[in-house]
Structures are given as C-alpha cells and as structure tokens.
Amino acid sequence: MRDIKYATDLTYEELCAAAAEAGEKKFRADQLYGWIHKKNAFTYEEMTNLPAHFRKWMSERYPLAACEAVSERVSKIDGTRKYLFKLADGCLIESVLMSYHHGMSACVSSQVGCRMNCSFCASAIGGLTRNLTAGEILAQIYAMEAASGARVSNIVMMGTGEPLDNYDNAVSFLKMITDDRGHGISARSITLSTCGIVPGIKRLATEGIPVSLALSLHAATDALRREIMPVAKAYSLAEIADAMKTYYAANRRRLTFEYSLIAGVNDTDECAKNLAGYVSRFQHLVNLIPVNPVRETGYQKPSAEAARAFQKKLENCGIHVTIRRGLGRDIDGACGQLRKRYLEDKGV
Numbered sequence: 001m002r003d004i005k006y007a008t009d010l011t012y013e014e015l016c017a018a019a020a021e022a023g024e025k026k027f028r029a030d031q032l033y034g035w036i037h038k039k040n041a042f043t044y045e046e047m048t049n050l051p052a053h054f055r056k057w058m059s060e061r062y063p064l065a066a067c068e069a070v071s072e073r074v075s076k077i078d079g080t081r082k083y084l085f086k087l088a089d090g091c092l093i094e095s096v097l098m099s100y101h102h103g104m105s106a107c108v109s110s111q112v113g114c115r116m117n118c119s120f121c122a123s124a125i126g127g128l129t130r131n132l133t134a135g136e137i138l139a140q141i142y143a144m145e146a147a148s149g150a151r152v153s154n155i156v157m158m159g160t161g162e163p164l165d166n167y168d169n170a171v172s173f174l175k176m177i178t179d180d181r182g183h184g185i186s187a188r189s190i191t192l193s194t195c196g197i198v199p200g201i202k203r204l205a206t207e208g209i210p211v212s213l214a215l216s217l218h219a220a221t222d223a224l225r226r227e228i229m230p231v232a233k234a235y236s237l238a239e240i241a242d243a244m245k246t247y248y249a250a251n252r253r254r255l256t257f258e259y260s261l262i263a264g265v266n267d268t269d270e271c272a273k274n275l276a277g278y279v280s281r282f283q284h285l286v287n288l289i290p291v292n293p294v295r296e297t298g299y300q301k302p303s304a305e306a307a308r309a310f311q312k313k314l315e316n317c318g319i320h321v322t323i324r325r326g327l328g329r330d331i332d333g334a335c336g337q338l339r340k341r342y343l344e345d346k347g348v
Contacts, residue, residue: 004063006064007058007062008065008134008135008136008138009133009172011176012029012033012176012181015032018062019054028051032047032058033182034181035047036064036182037181037182038181038183040142041064042143044058063088065088065133065135067085067139068086068087069147070086072084078099078325081096081097081098081144081147081148087132093109093112093132093159093160094159095108095143095159097148097152100154102154103151103154104152104154105153105156106152106156107155107156107158108137108155108156108157109160110157110159110163110166111129111130111161112131112132112161114127114160115127115165116162116229118218118229120218131166132166133169134169134170134173152185153189154189154190155189157193158193163193164197164201167200171207178190187211188210188212188253192212194215194216196243198235198239201213201240201244201246201247204247205251211253212253213244213253213255214256214258215244215255215257216258217257217278218258218260220279241282255285256285257278257284257286257287258287259287260289261310262291262300263291263300263303272310272317276317279319280318284319289324290307311323
C-alpha cells in the first residue's frame, strides 16, 4: 500500500493538530470533522464553509479515503445490499447492508483478503493482500449510507478479514465511529467478530470500548477445531476461554459464540455436548449458522430439520441459542461468502 494518511484516518485530536499546522483555529477542525464524520462529505469541495486555502492544504496532505462502488447487488429475497468497493490503490473489498426491525446494520471488512484460512470461508481464498486503514473501514459505512440513503445504526465487523489481525486500525475505527462528534454509534450497537486471537482479545478488553465480542468457534474440541480453523494451532480453547473471561470482566457484555453447522463434520450429538460444555461457563449466546455454500470447500449445510434438532439439543442443556437468518445468501452476501468475486468474474 502507498505510504499515505487519509483525513478519514485522523482522530479528532490529529485533525486539530493538522488545522493548527495549517494556521487555522480549532473551530476549523471541528467543522472539518463534522463534514467527514457527520455529513459524509466525499470531497473537500463540498466543505463550503472552510476557507479554500485550507481545503487545498488538506487535500494535498490528507486526501479523503476513496471508496468507489464498482457494483451493487440487491437480494430479491430480503433486500440485503452487497457492495463491491474499489480503493485508491485499486484493491477491492466487499461490504453488506442489511435491514432489520431495529434499523440498518452494516457488515464491514477490515482487510483485503484474509490469512486465517478457515476451511469453510470464501474470504480467505487468495490469502491476505493488506490491512485496511481506519479511514477505509469508515469509508465503507459512509459510502453505503450515501448509496442507500439510509443511516446505519448497527455495525458488525464480520466482513472479509480478521479485525484483531489489524488491531490498531480496527480500534481506531471503533473510537471514531463511536465519537459523538461524528456518527456517535453506541459501542453496544457494534459487534466485533474474531476467530480467537488471544492477545488481541485481552488487549481489546483494556480499551474501554464495550463492543459486543463474538467468537468464531465452530468446534468445541481442539482436535476438530484445528481441522477446520488453522488459527486453532496457535491458540487452544482453554487459552481462548481465559481471554473471553478477561473481556467479559472488563465490559460485562454477553459473549456470542458463532458456530457454522457443517453437515457430517460438527453437527453430531457429541459435538452438541462438547459445545454446551464449553459455552456454559460464560454469559453466552450461541449463534448457529448453517454453513453457506462456497464452491471450493465442498461442505454441505445441514437440513433445516437437522439444524433445529441441533438447536434443541443445546437448549436441553440450558444453552441460549438461535439460528441466524441467512440474509443475502442469493447474492453471496451471507456469512462466509464474501470474496473478490469481481476478480473471478473478470478471469483475473
């Protein structure tokens, strides 16, 4: 990636410092921050109450993070929108906008590609290209709001990439999106999903940003988890449990455990028993996700009846469990389906 700092990457304090360097008073930084983070301005020309010389000074040093929509696909089933965005260096990322009764929820990517290589997930195909900056993560939300005309009220960091593998940018994004001087989205309306990066979970517990934490679990024994998730070779379930308890102690937020149900792999009676035993030690919610079709994996989703039967087994053990609605499945916008489809369709 180019050695560049976007204005969208700058914290409020950094924007104040930039304004001072340009010879402007602090209120100009307030105006600039509002244009970027409240009004979703995509060009400096839109910022009509800022002096022209200041806009020119900023544009030469701190361009706004580019997030150009290459395509938009809308689900005929549930209205979910999947966007393919082109970044300033030509990299492509996908983001998803979903409608719920409580408002609009944005699923954002944190990396271009992913190096976690979970066997059921399309996002890791092709590996990791680079991390996204905080501004590029923000830009996905602002671009989806502009394209849809809707205001985002909830955010899930469950798109392409592992957020805690891009820790500094992910946390900077969280601090800016929750800042009342900008969008001011409540941390309690944000969920960060991780495959279990233990040092990152423990570090996040110290940040004072009480987002909901979701663990991509998918197996409740180390042996099976290592088969489907390479990260399990680095961090055991016992180590992850310790980190999750640390996070809960700091934030008192119920922990979510995501479990992709794969027919014939992790949907047996023994798997249900092991899962119940693992999560019962936490204030928990288990989110069952019948695995979504990814042609390279060969995995099959269980039938609806089999998924409900697995859910019932967990409920009989006193586990709080839901089966996730597969929004956007017909446009490859559901969990585990995000990929650089545009490159594939072009034969690149």
